Amino acid sequence: MIELRRLTKRYGEVTAVEDLSFDVRPGVVTGFLGPNGAGKTTTMRMILGLDAPTSGTATIRGRRYADLASPMREVGVLLDARAVHPRRSVRNHLKCLAQSNGLARSRVEEVLGLVGLTRVADRAAGGLSLGMGQRLGIAAALLGDPEVLMLDEPVNGLDPEGIVWIRTLMRELAAQGRTVLVSSHLMSEMALTADHLVVVGRGRLLADVEFDEFIRSSSRESVLVRTPDAEELACRLRDAGAAVRPGAEDTLTVEGTESAVIGKVAMAHGVVLHELTPHRISLEEAYMELTRDSVEFGAAEGSGR
Ligand SMILES: Nc1ncnc2c1ncn2[C@@H]1O[C@H](COP(=O)(O)OP(=O)(O)OP(=O)(O)O)[C@@H](O)[C@H]1O
Structure with missing residues (x-):
């Protein structure tokens, strides 16, 4: 369970996240949806203690991230898949992560198999395609076999087969009772993955609703x-x-x-x-209606209206 209470982040004049409260429950995939610049990444960074909130709190299973005894065993994170040592091999990248976090090295081969990277495990991590890089990021997130997973735009750069794979994986992880929070700016992607939707725009909560309910109310x-x-x-x-x-x-x-x-x-x-x-009215249209006032760089801005 992830709990956000009145979470707010200001960067000078910019309010990236404003008074955001919601729960992310175990056993379901929660889609964290919003247009570019809505505050999704900033929210995730605050949950992970990478940015300090201006006010409010974010806790994971009742504790702040900084207070978790063994973070990688509790939370798996895909935030920036390019954050790898470029010349280190795929396998060594994971081994180093396992070692520095006190995780069993045997887990490395398991996650390599799980994400389909065993064949390229000796290649330099920096030379991977965008899609393979995402897979490596997901392997790192799964290394500690965590109860909570937070994935920022995980389908970025994946080919159609990779997209189906990550969708299936997220559904399986949730079915195992884990808490899965996945961000996206595409409703079409969430429609195929999420059980629950949290929609934000300009840092504010626009909807916190079961996916089926969103379909019913917008259809x-x-x-x-x-x-x-x-x-x-x-x-x-x-x-x-x-x-x-x-x-x-x-x-x-x-x-x-x-x-x-x-x-x-x-x-x-x-x-x-x-x-x-x-x-x-399609889901995409319903989503656009909901977020219309929150789009940072809407087409209308440049059209002189
Ligand atoms: N370090 C920072 N300094 C100043 N402004 C920032 C900083 N980080 C984010 N912002 C601003 O906060 C707002 C929210 O950004 P954020 O990256 O969290 O949105 P997002 O929903 O993740 O968008 P995207 O889908 O484009 O990644 C944006 O207006 C952004 O410009």
């Missing part, structure tokens, strides 16, 4: 309507209780009623329809 139908009498139809549909948003080129986006009803209302008032397209 709405809308209908795209194209008509030369958009204004007239919008009026009539609003009278009938629908939510209507005018769009570009004689289009309306209608929520709260279905295509058949829109067709009937149009016919009853002599409105000609050119298009009537039902549309289910």
Whole structure:
């Protein structure tokens, strides 16, 4: 279990994390989601004692990271997979980590097998591809067989096979009863991995919700309507209780009623329809709606609006 209570981090004028409170429970994969710059890495760094909070606390199984007796046995971390000695071999990198943390050396061969790096174990760690580097980072995280895992953007640089592999691994680790926190800025990735979602934007908590609940609450139908009498139809549909948003080129986006009803209302008032397209709001759209005000470098910023 990881517990955050009113965690806040300011860098001068910038508030990277603001008043963040949530729990990360064992036995499930918790997706830590937010656009670039939302404060995910800063939050993880504070949990790991790499950055000091301005205020608030972060504890792992009831203790601050600095107070853990044997951190690698309790928490496995993938934060910056490039943090390796470039000329040291893959195997030696892991051996050194095992040795300096008092872990059994036999565990090195086990984790090499687990992440599929046995064949390249004698290669220099610095010469690995991005994807293999990620695997090595994950091997290091698993070295102490920890109960808690925190992975920052673990699919970065992985090929499709690697992505499936890491998803399966995270699900297995959670099924073993471990606490798994994984950050990403992609909802599509979380949709295939996470049981629980914590969404942040501009350092603040936007949602802390079961994934299924997020799907239920965001899964709405809308209908795209194209008509030369958009204004007239919008009026009539609003009278009938629908939510209507005018769009570009004689289009309306209608929520709260279905295509058949829109067709009937149009016919009853002599409105000609050119298009009537039902549309289910995707998870990605729901996520973008939730984080719209939190995107640091949105497309609109450069478009002179
Ligand atoms: N050492 C620092 N000094 C000043 N500002 C910082 C520092 N570290 C992070 N920030 C700022 O804090 C905010 C949150 O950054 P952070 O890297 O935690 O976000 P993130 O959600 O991990 O983003 P990304 O997905 O891009 O990695 C950003 O505005 C960032 O510029």
